[in-house]
Amino acid sequence: MTHKSIGFIGGGNMAISLIGGLIQSGVPASQIVVSEPLQKSREDLVKRFGIEVFEANSEVAHRADILVLAVKPQVMRSAIDSIASFRRSRDVLFISIAAGITIKSLERWLGGEAGIVRVMPNTPALIGAGISALFANPNVSDVGRDDAERILQAVGKTVWLAEEKLLDAVTAVSGSGPAYYFYMMEALQNAAIAEGLDAATARLLTIETALGASRLALASSESVTTLREQVTSPGGTTEAALNIMQTEKMTASYGKAVAAARRRADELSRELGSSDEEAQ
Incomplete structure (x- = not known):
């Protein structure tokens, strides 16, 4: 990941945690760039980390070798649309930390050739004690997998999944x-x-x-x-x-609770996918 620029679309809490972890791990602030719509948040990011921060997503898209999509699921489609002119012009690794947005949807928006890693982190990442599960589509190289892993390891431990559907179980357990x-x-x-x-x-x-x-x-x-x-x-x-x-019967209650969370994660993924298809 040496000398690669890392861009963040969205400057919320999880992005802040990742940025802080990356800088603490030795990544120069000059290699990190962020887009954030709120002026106060942009000012805070600059003051806290000394990084470049822009209002427009496109300013980040054309600078980044690795692009972390750190926006809420409901605005992911519009965020990707805002970088439409840049998303296919460079060999960029995309990392999504948005819950419920499937690889299929991301490929449809970004283009089928895009290298995408989907990640489910959890809130202890805010203090560097998180655990993140990762799943990559076939377009991601070994180098890309290493880069994604290093970024998420800046806020805790990581584990790779063999199947994307297991992210619903991860959401229910560690998310x-x-x-x-x-x-x-x-x-x-x-x-x-x-x-x-x-x-x-x-x-x-x-x-x-x-x-x-x-x-x-x-x-x-x-x-x-x-x-x-x-x-x-x-x-x-x-x-x-x-x-x-x-x-x-507390053991049974835990089992039922995790199963309910996993089902809801699956439902939310389907709902987000259906709303996108209806918008086509």
């Missing part, structure tokens, strides 16, 4: 996943308060326990099932708590 953990942490914190702990202590115990458990799982070669069993002494307090969770 929506932070909310599941926040929900569980919220419940545990409220339970701690109900047991007499003050709110600040309950929050600290909840968050640090979640962080510690995650770090232990990462550091250990054991499965999470084994780690759970190691903490659960027969007849002890943990077993008493887990018995209630099993009685309440």
Whole structure:
């Protein structure tokens, strides 16, 4: 990725995270260019990163070797239309971080010869602790895959998928996943308060326990099932708590929740695809 210019269409939170991660990893600010419609946001980007920022998408399109499409799904089509005169004139790698916009739709808008990587990041990327799943169409070279991976690794870990349809499952697990953990942490914190702990202590115990458990799982070669069993002494307090969770069928609830999120991700992709086809 050395000496390649990286352009961002859209300067929102995820783009800001990627830009910050790239600069921190050693990519010069001079190699990054952004388009952003809001003047205040443009000024903030320049002040924060010292990069070139434009109002027009076309200003970025004709400068970039790699183009990150970082706009909301609802405006993706219009954003691509705004760079129509540039999208086929250069050998550009396109990286889309918009949920629900399929490779098929992107190829239709960008041209069938375009090299496209579709990515599902998650919100911990905002602090460099994300996990992103990537899928590339056949037009993306090995070098292009490496470039895409390096960009996303600036905000966390990456994993490649063999099939695009698996992005719906990824959306349900890691895309929506932070909310599941926040929900569980919220419940545990409220339970701690109900047991007499003050709110600040309950929050600290909840968050640090979640962080510690995650770090232990990462550091250990054991499965999470084994780690759970190691903490659960027969007849002890943990077993008493887990018995209630099993009685309440929490494992089944998680399975149903993830399945519902995956179905909704598929529905949204279909809805976005249908609206595009109707507009043709």
